[in-house]
Amino acid sequence: MNSQNHYADEVLDRVAQFRRDDAWVTAQYAAKQTMFIPVWRSRSLIEQGAAPRGVMMSIAETRALMETATTTVLLGVRNEIAHFAIDISPMEAHEVNELRADGEFVDLRSVGAVLDRTEASILAYAKGIMHWHSRHLFCGVCGSPTESQDAGHLRKCLNQNCSAGHFPRTDPAVIMLVQKDDRALLGRKAEWMPGMYSTLAGFVEPGESLEQAVAREVMEESGVEITNIRYHSSQPWPFPSSLMLGFFADAVTEKLIPWDDELEDLQWFTRQDLADGGAGIAQRPRSDSIARRLIDEWIRQG
Numbered sequence: 001m002n003s004q005n006h007y008a009d010e011v012l013d014r015v016a017q018f019r020r021d022d023a024w025v026t027a028q029y030a031a032k033q034t035m036f037i038p039v040w041r042s043r044s045l046i047e048q049g050a051a052p053r054g055v056m057m058s059i060a061e062t063r064a065l066m067e068t069a070t071t072t073v074l075l076g077v078r079n080e081i082a083h084f085a086i087d088i089s090p091m092e093a094h095e096v097n098e099l100r101a102d103g104e105f106v107d108l109r110s111v112g113a114v115l116d117r118t119e120a121s122i123l124a125y126a127k128g129i130m131h132w133h134s135r136h137l138f139c140g141v142c143g144s145p146t147e148s149q150d151a152g153h154l155r156k157c158l159n160q161n162c163s164a165g166h167f168p169r170t171d172p173a174v175i176m177l178v179q180k181d182d183r184a185l186l187g188r189k190a191e192w193m194p195g196m197y198s199t200l201a202g203f204v205e206p207g208e209s210l211e212q213a214v215a216r217e218v219m220e221e222s223g224v225e226i227t228n229i230r231y232h233s234s235q236p237w238p239f240p241s242s243l244m245l246g247f248f249a250d251a252v253t254e255k256l257i258p259w260d261d262e263l264e265d266l267q268w269f270t271r272q273d274l275a276d277g278g279a280g281i282a283q284r285p286r287s288d289s290i291a292r293r294l295i296d297e298w299i300r301q302g
């Protein structure tokens, strides 16, 4: 299913059944058609040009990098071609920038919105799982080093008295458009570009349902009581490791009394304001975000 959210196109068969099949993984790793997605210090290799493109490298191009690679992860299979992510972070900046004449390692965030959706989804997956590896080099139970197993989908503690297995994590975050009659509640953080307002959002806490997190975050950031919380869609957001869970909700109260100072400003905007840039809102959120999709759909519902 295509969820329509950027970075969420279903483009790879993740072939979980083959991750522990060493012979299969090794054969794919050496196959002529296999593609490698390089990740360097959390950055993605992009060919800059009129239309930026995410770079996927062949085995011939990648072979020289394999000695310095820290981690290789089997992402999945697309059109019978295996795709691996390869982390080459130990390489120096001048070395990696010579890999492709017009290629440069950049933050996916800076180009994701204009990339082809398939490429953006694969690069986001590669970036997200490499971020997890880079933060789990040591066991969270005993502090010993860990090693990558199951084609990069498990890190195992090397201390034989511990042997804890650590699996890739994502951090669930709720993001919600709260409406009351013909108005939506949006806020802005001080560091955002001038005039940009977005939906409220926050991380889910342990022991909390998604609906509880939505209500709590709205209360903390605005003091508004809500009801009728409806799930909309989800989006992987590997900046660095979130899974955004989008909701609509109806406000019961409308007086704005924030409990915290996370937001610099908070306002109720009409559909007209959002469509035309009225009431001081000059920018909607970036086009690759679920926030933007929630807002645009809400405008169309009017």
Ligand SMILES: [Zn+2]
Binding pocket: 139, 140, 141, 142, 143, 144, 157, 158, 159, 162, 163, 164
């Ligand atoms: Zn351990």
